[in-house]
Amino acid sequence: xxxxxxxxxxxxxxxxxxxxxxxxxxxxxxxxxxxxxxxxxxxxxxxxxxxxxxxxxxxxxxxxxxxxxxxxxxxxxxxxxxxxxxxxxxxxxxxxxxxxxxxxxxxxxxxxxxxxxxxxxxxxxxxxxxxxxxxxxxxxxxxxxxxxxxxxxxxxxxxxxxxxxxxxxxxxxxxxxxxxxxxxxxxxxxxxxxxxxxxxxxxxxxxxxxxxxxxxxxxxxxxxxxxxxxxxxxxxxxxxxxxxxxxxxxxxxxxxxxxxxxxx
Amino acid sequence: xxxxxxxxxxxxxxxxxxxxxxxxxxxxxxxxxxxxxxxxxxxxxxxxxxxxxxxxxxxxxxxxxxxxxxxxxxxxxxxxxxxxxxxxxxxxxxxxxxxxxxxxxxxxxxxxxxxxxxxxxxxxxxxxxxxxxxxxxxxxxxxxxxxxxxxxxxxxxxxxxxxxxxxxxxxxxxxxxxxxxxxxxxxxxxxxxxxxxxxxxxxxxxxxxxxxxxxxxxxxxxxxxxxxxxxxxxxxxxxxxxxxxxxxxxxxxxxxxxxxxxxxxxxxxxxxxxxxxxxxxxxxxxxxxxxxxxx
Numbered sequence: 001x002x003x004x005x006x007x008x009x010x011x012x013x014x015x016x017x018x019x020x021x022x023x024x025x026x027x028x029x030x031x032x033x034x035x036x037x038x039x040x041x042x043x044x045x046x047x048x049x050x051x052x053x054x055x056x057x058x059x060x061x062x063x064x065x066x067x068x069x070x071x072x073x074x075x076x077x078x079x080x081x082x083x084x085x086x087x088x089x090x091x092x093x094x095x096x097x098x099x100x101x102x103x104x105x106x107x108x109x110x111x112x113x114x115x116x117x118x119x120x121x122x123x124x125x126x127x128x129x130x131x132x133x134x135x136x137x138x139x140x141x142x143x144x145x146x147x148x149x150x151x152x153x154x155x156x157x158x159x160x161x162x163x164x165x166x167x168x169x170x171x172x173x174x175x176x177x178x179x180x181x182x183x184x185x186x187x188x189x190x191x192x193x194x195x196x197x198x199x200x201x202x203x204x205x206x207x208x209x210x211x212x213x214x215x216x217x218x219x220x221x222x223x224x225x226x227x228x229x230x231x232x233x234x235x236x237x238x239x240x241x242x243x244x245x246x247x248x249x250x251x252x253x254x255x256x257x258x259x260x261x262x263x264x
Numbered sequence: 265x266x267x268x269x270x271x272x273x274x275x276x277x278x279x280x281x282x283x284x285x286x287x288x289x290x291x292x293x294x295x296x297x298x299x300x301x302x303x304x305x306x307x308x309x310x311x312x313x314x315x316x317x318x319x320x321x322x323x324x325x326x327x328x329x330x331x332x333x334x335x336x337x338x339x340x341x342x343x344x345x346x347x348x349x350x351x352x353x354x355x356x357x358x359x360x361x362x363x364x365x366x367x368x369x370x371x372x373x374x375x376x377x378x379x380x381x382x383x384x385x386x387x388x389x390x391x392x393x394x395x396x397x398x399x400x401x402x403x404x405x406x407x408x409x410x411x412x413x414x415x416x417x418x419x420x421x422x423x424x425x426x427x428x429x430x431x432x433x434x435x436x437x438x439x440x441x442x443x444x445x446x447x448x449x450x451x452x453x454x455x456x457x458x459x460x461x462x463x464x465x466x467x468x469x470x471x472x473x474x475x476x477x478x479x480x481x482x483x484x485x486x487x488x489x490x491x492x493x494x495x496x497x498x499x500x501x502x503x504x505x506x507x508x509x510x511x512x513x514x515x516x517x518x519x520x521x522x523x524x525x526x527x528x529x530x531x532x533x534x535x536x537x538x539x540x541x542x543x544x545x546x547x548x549x550x551x552x553x554x555x556x557x558x559x
Contacts, residue, residue, distance in 0.1 A: 068433060098435035108426035111449040111556050120444060121434040157556035170430070177434060 004233065006036070010251035011240040014228070016043040019181050019211030020065065020100070025077035025087075027060050027069065027235075034060050034073065038237045040230055042181075047203060047212045049222035049243065052232030053263065058215045061232065062183050065213065066100040067093045081181075098125070101174035102183040106190050107166035109158035109173075114150055117158045117169055118176045125177075136176045144172035145202045164195025171202060175210075182206065184214040188221065200225050219259060223247050231255045293534065300531025303524045309532070313480060313509065318521040322529050324480040327496065328397070328503035329536075332476060333465050335401035335499060337458065340408045345454075348416030353442050372410030377470040379406050384474035395502035400476025404465050411464070415457025419450040448555055452548035459544035463537045469507035477502030478512055506533050 019042045027035035035057045042048050050058040063069045065079060067086070070093065079087040086096050110117050118137045127133060137154065141147040146168040150161070158169055167187055174182060184203075188196035196218075203212060203225055216222050222229050223243060230240040231254070239246060239255045250256040257263055307321060314320030347368075355361040383403030393399045423446045431441030447454075479502050487495035504512065506529055513519075513526045 066433065068429065094435050094437050096435075097433055101435070102429075102433035104426060104429060104433070106426055108424070108430040110427060110430065110445050111552075113556065121431075121436055124436055124440055124444065157553075159556055173430075173434065 004238070004252075004254040006234070006236045006238070008252065009236070009238050011039065011230075011237060012242075014041040014043045016046070018042060019044040020079065020081040022061075022065070023078040023080065025061065025064060025075065025079065027057070027064060028074040028076075029072070033235065035064075035235050037077075040237060040240055042211060042213055043228065044211050045207060045209065046227040047207050047214060047225050049226035049229045050213065050215045050232060051217075051219060051222050051229060051258075053258065054217075055234075056232040057235040058230075058232040059185050060235075061237075062185055062213065062215050063102075065181075065183055066097050066102055067091075068097075068102060098177055099179050100181045100183060101177055101179040102185065103167070103170050103174055103187050105186040107163055107170055109161065109166045109169050111157075111159060113155045114158045114161070114169060115154040118173050121173070121177060140172040140176035141169075143175045143202075143206060144168040145198060145205070146172055162195070164191045164198060167191060167195070167199060168202060171199070171206075175206065179210070181211045181213065184212065186215050186217060189217055196221070219247070231258065233258070296527075296530050296534050300527040300529075300534075303528030304531055308528055312482060313525075314519055316518060318519055320519060320521075320525060322506060322509060322525070322532065324483065325504055325506045325509040325529070326532065327485075328476070328480060329466055329505040329507070331497075331499075332397055332400055332404065332472075332503065332505055333462055335397060336404040336408055336465050337462065339401055340405040340412055341458065343405075344409055344412035344416055347413045348420060349442060349447075351413070352417045352420035353438070353446070368410045368413055372407060372414070374407060375470075376407060376468060379403055380471035380474040382406075383471065388475060394500070395475065395477025395479075397476055397499040397501065397503045400472050400503065400505075401499070403471045403475040404468060407471070408461050408465055411461045412457060415461065416450075416454050419453030419457060420446060422453060423449045451555060452552040455551060456544045456548045459540050459547070463540040466537055466540070467507050467533060469505070469511045472505055472508050473511070476505060476508070478504050478508055480504040480509075 021039075021041040023039050025035060025038040026033070038061055050062060052058045060069065060073070064075050064087075067075075069075055075087060077087065078085045081096070081100065084091070110120065112120065115137055118140055119133045122133060122136060127136070138147060138151075141150065146165060149165060150169075158166065161169060167190075171182075171187070188199045191199065200221060203214070206212060214226070226243045228240065229243040229246040231238050231246065231250075231252070233254050239250060239252045241251070246255065247259055250259060307319075309321060309326065310323050311319075311321030312324050313322060347364075351361065351364065355364070380403055383399055383406070387393045387399040387402055388395060427445055427449060428441055431445045432438065436444070481501060483496040483498070483501070484494045485496045488497060489495050490497040490499065492498060493501065510526055510529045510533065513522050513529070517525070519525065
């Protein structure tokens with residue numbers, strides 16, 4: 001693979017209200033320096049895509065944003081959310097994750113009914129009122145475009161859903177918690193094209209009310225749905241700009257090579 | 265030799281080996297059941313054992329086995345659950361947990377007669393418990409614990425890491441994720457583990473001869489006060505179990521029908537353990553279906 005100059009980067013500041021940002025974020029797996037100095041800003045109520053080849057560090061970076069890397073890696077640097085650095089010891093990580101929620105690559109519904117998949121975390125957070133719970137179930141399933149398919153089967157096992165339905169249930173489960181920011185780690189990569197398209201539609205709808213950060217392998221997907229796109233390579237963020245510019249006039253050689261299919 | 269013949273030979277050998285295992289099992293079970301079942305009657309199951317005369321039953325021994333099993337599980341399950349959760353969910357990979365795992369393994373391979381003699385010295389003699397159900401239950405806990413801990417740990421490990429991540433990413437604490445998501449998902453496996461280990465406990469004799477004792481005093485099945493010495497629930501009384509009874513009848517039985525009693529009791533023991541196994545499978549499957557749907 002060609003060597004690139006990692007000191008040459010093109011990263012813009014976002015001219016909009018911010019959802020969150022990182023300052024000099026670094027990740028270490030033991031001695032392995034997996035992420036170097038990532039400083040990115042994420043706009044509120046927009047979709048930001050993180051692209052790059054396998055092993056470029058994009059998933060690692062995403063998992064830092066709601067502290068899912070806590071037990072696996074050492075994360076240095078600042079993660080600013082509502083004027084607070086959430087990458088410090090005295091932050092309540094469980095509280096952070098209620099505001100910054102994550103959907104994973106492989107659908108992971110709980111071994112419970114569809115309804116309970118959504119209400120479980122709500123109940124644990126003190127929402128006991130039946131009507132409120134039912135309302136949240138309906139709202140979140142509608143938001144994830146799953147309501148029409150499952151409204152008669154709410155009490156059936158979530159494990160019987162297809163991959164695409166299960167993934168939308170996982171999105172609904174996050175949405176029901178009314179988080180601020182949704183992190184998605186390649187949510188459509190394990191799905192067939194039709195299911196993947198439905199997930200994309202869902203995200204476009206959710207964009208109205210949520211700030212979305214999505215990791216994706218799929219460059220068409222990024223260009224279709226993302227407002228901003230960051231390009232990761234070998235643990236470095238090399239370019240971050242408006243999506244259109246990334247895909248039409250990239251400023252960095254590595255980005256250009258990647259999107260034109262010269263590697264990765 | 266081409267790959268087709270070698271494959272045929274390998275399959276043939278494997279079938280033969282499986283057939284050997286199956287034949288041994290069928291022969292054993294068949295022999296025990298065929299020689300034993302004719303001696304099993306309602307009278308046999310519901311009357312007390314006789315010391316010298318013929319016609320004794322196994323009512324007290326059967327009940328003692330059950331009661332001992334329940335007590336053993338009451339003592340061992342909470343401990344095993346706690347250590348299983350610790351080993352699977354919290355234990356870091358270091359030398360301390362390595363020692364714990366090795367200790368669990370060594371404990372599970374201790375010969376039961378050694379556990380029995382140890383229980384005899386410590387509980388029966390030193391702690392003045394006397395031959396009692398409680399001393400027996402504690403001794404059985406000793407070797408039920410490693411099996412149960414292991415099976416609980418493995419059931420928890422079988423639950424996908426994705427489930428834990430899902431819980432955590434929704435802002436649930438680790439404890440809530442474990443108790444609310446991982447544990448329910450592991451429940452069918454845990455239940456199977458409990459019932460299978462129950463089968464072993466039920467059939468154990470060597471560890472009980474010196475702890476729960478070899479005599480089955482007459483008890484009053486209408487007396488529900490465990491503190492009463494005549495009560496069937498009293499756990500400080502000596503209690504000969506079914507397995508111990510079989511051993512005793514065979515070694516020092518003086519009743520004229522000792523052979524028949526031994527065969528009948530063996531058949532009952534085997535049937536109960538087979539029932540445990542069947543129950544484990546059915547309950548596990550039923551529970552899994554039940555858990556995954558609401559109410």
